Amino acid sequence: MRTKITLVLALAASSSIGSNAGQDRPTFKSSVELVPISAVVRDGRNRLVTNLTIQDFQVLDNGARCRIVDFQRDQTSPLTAALLVDVSGSMKIGPKLQFARDVLNQMTSELADGRDEAGLFTFDATLHEQQPFTVHPSVIGSGFDQVEPFGTTSLYDAIAETARLVARRPSQHRAMIVFTDGVDTSSALTPSEVSALASSIDVPVYIVVTVPPIDAAQRANRPAEPLPRQADLRDLAQWTGGDLMFATNPEEAGLKAHQIVVELRHQYLLAVEAAERSEWRRLDVRVRDRRLSVRARSGYFGRDLGPSK
Numbered sequence: 500m501r502t503k504i505t506l507v508l509a510l511a512a513s514s515s516i517g518s519n520a521g522q523d524r525p526t527f528k529s530s531v532e533l534v535p536i537s538a539v540v541r542d543g544r545n546r547l548v549t550n551l552t553i554q555d556f557q558v559l560d561n562g563a564r565c566r567i568v569d570f571q572r573d574q575t576s577p578l579t580a581a582l583l584v585d586v587s588g589s590m591k592i593g594p595k596l597q598f599a600r601d602v603l604n605q606m607t608s609e610l611a612d613g614r615d616e617a618g619l620f621t622f623d624a625t626l627h628e629q630q631p632f633t634v635h636p637s638v639i640g641s642g643f644d645q646v647e648p649f650g651t652t653s654l655y656d657a658i659a660e661t662a663r664l665v666a667r668r669p670s671q672h673r674a675m676i677v678f679t680d681g682v683d684t685s686s687a688l689t690p691s692e693v694s695a696l697a698s699s700i701d702v703p704v705y706i707v708v709t710v711p712p713i714d715a716a717q718r719a720n721r722p723a724e725p726l727p728r729q730a731d732l733r734d735l736a737q738w739t740g741g742d743l744m745f746a747t748n749p750e751e752a753g754l755k756a757h758q759i760v761v762e763l764r765h766q767y768l769l770a771v772e773a774a775e776r777s778e779w780r781r782l783d784v785r786v787r788d789r790r791l792s793v794r795a796r797s798g799y800f801g802r803d804l805g806p807s808k
Contacts, residue, residue, distance in 0.1 A: 532772070532773060533568065533569070533770045533771070533772060533773060534701075534770060534771050534772070534773045534782075534799045535671075535701050535768065535769070535770050536558065536701065536768070536769040536770065536771065536782065536784060536795050536796060537671075537672070537701055537703065537740060537766040537767070537768055537769075537795065537796070538556075538740070538766060538767045538768075538769060538784050538793055538794065538795040539740070539762055539765070539766055539767075539793070539794045539795070540767065540786060540791050540792070540793050541791065541792050541794075542790065542791055542792075543790055543791075547761070547762065547765050548791055549572065549574075549765050551572075551767065551786060552570075553567055553570035553769075554787070555786050555787050555788070556570070556767070556769060556784065556785070556786055556787075557784075557785045557786070557787070558769065558771050558782065558783070558784050558785075559781075559782070559783040559784075559785070560771065560774060560780055560781075560782060561774070561780050561781050562781070562783075565771045565772065566771065566772065567769050567770070567771055568770050568771060568772060569768075569769065569770035570767070570768070570769050570770075571767070571768040571769075572767055572768075573671065573672075573766075573768055574764050574765060576670065576671050576672055577611075577614045577615050577616065577634075577670055577672070578610060578611075578615040578616070578670065578672045578673075578674070578760070578763050578764065579615070579616050579617070579632070579665065579668045579670035579672065579673045579674070580606070580610065580615070580616075580617045580618075580636075580673075580674055580675075580676055580763075581617070581618050581620060581632075581661050581664060581665045581673075581674070581675045581676070582603060582606060582607075582617055582618065582619050582620065582639065582676055582678070583620045583621070583622065583657060583658065583661050583675060583676065583677045583678070584599055584603065584619070584620070584621045584622075584643065584646075584677075584678045584679075585599070585621075585622060585623075585652065585654065585677075585678060585679035585680060586621045586622065586623055586646050586647070586648050586649070587622070587623040587624070587648060587649070587650050587651060587652035587682075587684075588623070588648055588649055588650055588651070588652075589648075589652060589680055589682045589684075590648040590679075590680055591648045592680075593710075595680045595709050595710060596646075596648060596709075598678075598709035598710070598746050598747070598748070598749070598752055599678035599679075599707075599709040599746075600640075600643060601746070601749045601752035601753065602676075602678055602707050602709065602746050602752040602753075602755060602756050603619075603639070603640065603643060603678060604640055605752060605753040605756035605757065606676060606756040606759070606760065607636040607637060607639045607640060608636075608637075608756075609756055609757055609760040610636040610760065612634070612635055612636065612637060613634055613635070614634065615634065615636060616632050616633060616634045616636070616668070616670070617630075617632065617633065617636040617639055618630055618631055618632035618633070618664070619639045619643060620657070620661055620664075621643070621646055622652075622653060622654070622656075622657035623648075623649055623650035623651060623652065623653070624650045624651045624652075624653050624685055625653065625657075626653075626656075626657045626660045626661065629643060629646070632668065651684045651685040652679075652682050652683050652684045652685060652686075653683070653684075653685045653686045653687075654677075654679055654681075654682070654683035654686060655683055655686035655688045655689065655690055655692075655693045655735075656685075656686040656687055656688050656693075657686075658675065658677060658693050658697065658704060658735070659688050659692070659693045659696050659697070661675055662675060662693075662696055662697040662700060662702050662704070663696075663700075665700075665702050666700040666702060671768055672763050672764070672766060673701070673702055673703075674702065674703045674704070674705060674741065674759070674763055675697070675702055675703070675704045675705070675741075676705045676707065676759060677704060677705065677706045677707065678707050678709055679706065679707075679708060679709070680708065680709060680710050681706075681708045681710070681732055690731055690732065690734060690735045691734070693735055694734060694735045694738040694739060694797070695738075695779065695798070697735070697738075697739040698738050698739045698740070698796040698797050698798055698799070699779075699796075699798070699799050699800050701740075701796050701799075702739060703739050703740040703741035703763075703794075703796070704735060704736050704739040704741040705736065705741045705742055705743075705744070705759050706732050706735070706736045706741070706742075706743045706744070707744055707745075707746050707752075707755055707759075708732075708743065708744070708745045708746070709745075709746050709747075709752070710745065710747060737794065737797075738796075738797040738798075739796060739797070740794050740795045740796045740797075741794070742759075742762075742794070744758075769784070773799065773801060774801045775801060776801040777800065777801045778800070778801050779798055779799075779800055780798055780799055780800070780801055781797065781798045782795065782796060782797060782798050782799060
């Protein structure tokens with residue numbers, strides 16, 4: 500299994516970034532040369548901070564400060580969103596699937612027709628492509644109308660497989676939005692392994708847990724597990740630069756969808772030079788003002804891991 504996972508990570512890392520030379524945006528020639536980083540910055544009141552410059556940022560690679568070789572505040576580039584919906588048997592319980600549908604519909608309405616692109620994927624024990632990536636997001640909902648929840652849940656495996664599909668898209672602003680009740684019953688991969696995959700190709704994962712209010716409250720009040728513990732969904736989201744949130748009613752579902760799209764449109768795009776050693780490298784992205792918080796990918800693989808292009 501370890502060999503298989505390493506191969507998956509290598510292929511994902513080697514295929515994640517296209518060349519955009521000559522355009523007014525980061526010129527990420529290849530993942531074996533530069534490491535692209537998308538970062539979101541918020542203040543102490545959780546408001547987006549969108550006016551920072553390259554001088555405000557600092558990137559540490561395995562604890563050592565490295566030079567930022569490219570920097571952009573690009574709010575006009577198209578978005579690419581992979582919408583991944585849990586349709587396993589556990590989603591039959593209560594209004595979970597309806598909440599997921601509400602967020603999905605709101606999400607597609609937030610995307611710009613003819614400019615942004617989205618693809619719809621569902622999963623139970625396996626991943627299913629319901630709607631290939633399209634620049635007409637409004638058609639996405641029709642691919643979900645006939646879905647009936649059934650089977651076991653391979654949540655982490657589905658996230659890993661979808662991350663590889665998103666990595667092939669040329670957009671600078673890419674993300675995966677997962678709609679689930681948070682239950683995994685049959686994945687072969689662990690959250691830590693999936694997090695490594697998604698963060699290695701700079702795909703932030705937003706996880707929207709669609710459960711009734713009582714379930715959300717129980718999860719929020721659950722006591723912390725004693726260390727050492729296994730990584731969970733919140734770790735997976737945060738290590739990729741994404742977020743974990745709950746949608747417990749239609750109004751909240753719409754708010755979460757809007758929040759995700761606005762955040763994606765206000766990412767900072769940075770690039771640093773990749774290390775030469777073929778190993779997992781920890782990234783730490785900081786800003787000069789310590790009152791601000793940054794979300795970005797947690798690491799990458801060194802430049803000679805994958806096959807050359």
